[in-house]
Amino acid sequence: MTTTPRFTGENPVLKFDKLDVQFRTEFGTVHAVKGITLSVEPGEVMALVGESGSGKSVTATTALGLLPKTARIQGDTRVTDKSIGQLSGRQLRSLRGNRVAMVFQEPMTALNPVITVGEQLTEAMEVHGVAFGRDAWDRAVDLLNAVGIPNAERRAKQFPHELSGGMRQRVVIAMALACDPDVIIADEPTTALDVTVQAEILDLLRSLKDKLNTGILLITHNMGVVADMADNVAVMFKGTIVERGPVEQVLLQPQHPYTKRLLAAVPRLGEGHGQFGVAPNPVEPTAEAALDVRDLVVEYHRAGKKPFRAVDGVSFDVRRGEIVGLVGESGSGKSTIGRALLGLIPSKSGEVRVLDQNLLGLRGHELKSLRKRIGVIFQDPAASLNPRFPIGDVIAEPMSVHKVGNAKEREARVHELLDAVQLPRSVYNRYPHELSGGQRQRVSIARALSLSPDLLVADEPTSALDVSVQASVLAMFTELQREFGFACLFISHDLAVIDSLAHRVVVMQYGKIVEKGTREDVLLHPQEEYTRRLLAAAPVPDPIEQRERREARYELLKELGDEVVELDTRELDYDARGPRTES
Incomplete structure (x- = not known):
């Protein structure tokens, strides 16, 4: 497949040049990002794809200058014409939100629970000198209208817990738009959302980049979201980019074994x-x-x-x-x-x-x-496993509660179950925090099966x-x-x-x-x-099929009398703010 690239990398709003990040820990040095080069242009959605621990979020956090002091950063990270490593703390605070904004994965942790939605929006504008007082409040309401929140004046006076998950994520996007940034980093922006709300948020982000020409760095492990949103894709594995290219090329003709493995693991509706x-x-x-x-x-x-x-x-x-x-x-x-x-x-x-x-x-x-x-497996294994119990005791607990077998028989049963869920028997004496998320979920399944x-x-x-x-x-x-x-x-x-x-x-x-x-x-x-x-x-996870599905969804929504979610740029008056003022 031959594709003519829309984006050449010659005019980036965000660029990582040979970025290398290492963390000093009590157990030694962790090499999180290994000399990657990546750029995002105006109007481009660059998807950074990979699993937990691949270095995606560390890369993105570098652009905001928010890595801890234990991080040793080499290479250059530039937002428009500013090199992050050369900015003072005051200059970084001016840059955040003004030139580069972030949409976080979990909106409840990104929003202040004791301040109303409108106050949080006005705070961002007042800090960056965009608008003050009543003007800032009016603009906050306009932003909420623009991202499709109904009754925006009333919603602006509510607290985050009074809004649904989808509305909270729209508020976070409105905050990201408040100062008209050149680039938005969206870190797993739809992972916590239902499928219909996810589709609406993706529609909103797509409308955002088309109408405002904003660059978006989309961090995700959801290949369906990549197919729906991205222009170009970079696949990260253990701190390095192993494959990159236009979305059709990477998702339909993957070259690297890791990319092929990721795509093969995606469950597909209809198969x-x-x-x-x-x-x-x-x-x-x-x-x-x-x-x-x-x-x-x-x-x-x-x-x-x-x-x-x-x-x-x-x-x-x-x-x-x-x-x-x-x-x-x-x-x-x-x-x-x-x-x-x-x-x-x-x-x-x-x-x-x-x-x-x-x-x-x-x-x-x-x-x-x-x-x-009756056995039960809960959604979050980290919350459902007792952190003070070793894995052997976690799995054996139901047998102990129901007085099934003696200690030796319970131990033998636990070993059988560890084999059944494909975990090494050596985890018997380890604690939940020492295991990965997938391993903890296997422990949860073993515990659920302990009483057959x-x-x-x-x-x-x-x-x-x-x-x-x-x-x-x-x-x-x-x-x-x-x-x-x-x-x-x-x-x-x-x-x-x-x-x-x-x-x-x-x-x-x-x-x-x-x-x-x-x-x-x-x-x-x-x-x-x-x-x-x-x-x-x-x-x-097929960009061509997903494009057809999106059009079919729009037709269905019209048939059912619903509106397609779009960013209403009529609500936004960026020209009124004048030139940027940065310290």
Whole structure:
């Protein structure tokens, strides 16, 4: 494939020239970035791709002058005509936000929780001398309007916790725009978002670079986002750039083995079972139900307010040996159902039969006995594993609680489980913080299987993992399900993951089921509007196909009467601010 480059690197707004970063630690020197050269031009989206630990975020942080004093930096980093290494602290503060801005991965940590959204926007403008007082407030409201936040005047007076995740991310983008920067660094800007909100944020960023000619350095490990957004791609591995080029060339004709491995690990919507070399066993339609949920209602009570109904009359079942995918966006009630099935939160009404026993009617010893037959895998292994327990004790804890076997038998069972989840037995005496994220999730799976459960509830078990780690965990999970034959309720918002392993799919919105059926019926031939929206918003790692999918999504939104998200530059008056003043 031959492509004529739109961007030549001759007029960069951000350039790393032979950047080399090393960190001094108590255990020696860590060589994080190894002499990379990379540039971003006005109007260009350069995607910096790689897994955790590859050096992406360290590279980006260098452009803001925010690396700690333990970092030894060599080479040159330039933002427009300014060399970062030659600037004083005052000059760096003037540069940040003014010439180079950052959109962080998690907006709740990027926003001050005790200051209103409008005040945070005006603060940035007043610090950089863009606008003051009422003018700054009016411009803050204009910025919120520009990024598509409705009722901007009212929203500007609210605190971050009063906004949804998608709105918070829009606020962060508005803050990045406040001083009209030349380049924006977007560090995993959509990782924490639902698929439809992610599509809207990507539309907004695309509109931003097209209309304002802003350069964007996009840091991500999501190949679908790269295909949707990037003009050019640089692939990082262990601190070096191993491949670079136009997005079509890198994603469709990868040359480096690492790039090929990354792309091969991406689950693809529509390809179904067996994507990672192993497919779940087929399930007989006559198989008995391991889980049967009927008219489940869960409510949260708030002081002085009407109860909030998080789950409203939900009914579905999971047969023995079957994986049922429960999908939907944040707030749809997925995780609430999972917690209710585990007895961790009370249910207002309905019936939950687990292995033909009514879970909601059991108490004391009977409930504990039934819970022994249910395993659970949580989303964040770092939060669900006891940091004071070595791995052997973490996995053996359920057996200790339920008084299964003696110490020697429990140790032998733990070793069996470590083999099953493909971890070396040497981790037995190590602690959770000594393992990687993927290894900790394998420990979580081993712990969930320690009592040989008949039913497993998996709540977003791979969402926090890198793509290749996710692929290996999903392959291992499928092999374990084939071997142990447990029924599984797999909760996720990633439709491609569900497509790769589920037998049936249940789609939820606002606490209700909107569609359910076989994987083929729901994911390939959706009937309901909401399911069609979800599927249309899911990106694929093929830039040509993704372009077609994006156009098809726009047509669907028009058909359904929705507006396509765009940056409204009419709300922004950059000419009023005059020339830049930098110390």
